[in-house]
Amino acid sequence: MREKGLLIVLSGPSGVGKGTVRKEIFARPHTAFEYSISMTTRKPREGEVNGVDYFFKTREEFEGLIKQDKLLEYAEFVGNYYGTPVDYVRETLEAGKDVFLEIEVQGARQVREKFPEGLFIFLAPPSLSELQSRIVTRGTETAEVIQRRMTAAKEEIEMMDLYDYVVENDTVAAACDRIGAIVIAEHCRRERVSARYKKMLEEN
Ligand SMILES: Nc1ncnc2c1ncn2[C@@H]1O[C@H](COP(=O)(O)OP(=O)(O)OP(=O)(O)O)[C@@H](O)[C@H]1O
Numbered sequence: 001m002r003e004k005g006l007l008i009v010l011s012g013p014s015g016v017g018k019g020t021v022r023k024e025i026f027a028r029p030h031t032a033f034e035y036s037i038s039m040t041t042r043k044p045r046e047g048e049v050n051g052v053d054y055f056f057k058t059r060e061e062f063e064g065l066i067k068q069d070k071l072l073e074y075a076e077f078v079g080n081y082y083g084t085p086v087d088y089v090r091e092t093l094e095a096g097k098d099v100f101l102e103i104e105v106q107g108a109r110q111v112r113e114k115f116p117e118g119l120f121i122f123l124a125p126p127s128l129s130e131l132q133s134r135i136v137t138r139g140t141e142t143a144e145v146i147q148r149r150m151t152a153a154k155e156e157i158e159m160m161d162l163y164d165y166v167v168e169n170d171t172v173a174a175a176c177d178r179i180g181a182i183v184i185a186e187h188c189r190r191e192r193v194s195a196r197y198k199k200m201l202e203e204n
């Protein structure tokens with residue numbers, strides 16, 4: 001029987017660099033994770049592509065997905081819905097592939113309840129002032145939205161102890177190296193008594 005893939009959840013406050021780190025991880029040659037593209041009711045930012053960055057939905061469409069139980073988790077974050085498609089995640093894990101989610105903290109908590117065996121990584125900023133400077137420098141949000149995201153960030157940072165690992169995003173390269181090392185270590189740890197070895201022991 002094929003072993004299920006590992007569900008890797010990267011979370012953390014808005015602007016900490018989750019998207020940047022995730023893109024760098026996926027740009028590295030030996031990355032073998034599958035990225036789960038989220039659904040959102042947020043309007044696309046300049047350059048964002050439907051089906052690549054997100055599946056962009058209306059509120060009615062999103063609420064329909066909630067009713068049909070099509071989301072592994074969802075959250076309303078600063079006025080918009082965000083959610084993870086459940087069928088994609090389950091099918092990909094069943095196929096033995098690792099799935100990578102990049103989601104905010106309320107959603108990560110819901111995933112933890114459904115997949116306690118997942119690997120939960122919190123990406124932390126070097127400081128709150130650096131976090132604010134990163135959202136401001138990105139230039140995608142209004143001053144009001146930045147304020148709301150910073151208020152949410154303070155509550156989110158308090159939740160970091162609930163994660164398996166906290167990784168500081170001081171530089172993108174170092175954060176990606178740390179996440180890569182964590183995933184390798186977790187695979188080794190979890191496969192210590194894998195089905196293959198159990199079978200080998202039974203046969204002897
Ligand atoms: N290690 C870093 N050092 C300096 N700037 C960074 C670093 N990581 C990301 N950034 C910058 O910070 C800004 C926010 O990054 P990004 O959009 O990846 O954050 P995010 O956590 O995905 O945000 P959101 O949750 O709002 O989608 C971007 O302008 C990005 O270039």
Ligand SMILES: Nc1nc2c(ncn2[C@@H]2O[C@H](COP(=O)(O)O)[C@@H](O)[C@H]2O)c(=O)[nH]1
Pocket residue numbers: 012013014018038039042073074075077082083084102103104105106107108
């Ligand atoms: N709970 C979920 N959160 C998600 C999902 N996809 C993205 N996100 C997070 O939402 C915020 C805001 O994103 P932005 O693109 O508007 O800046 C950010 O923290 C994302 O990581 C999801 O499926 N579920």
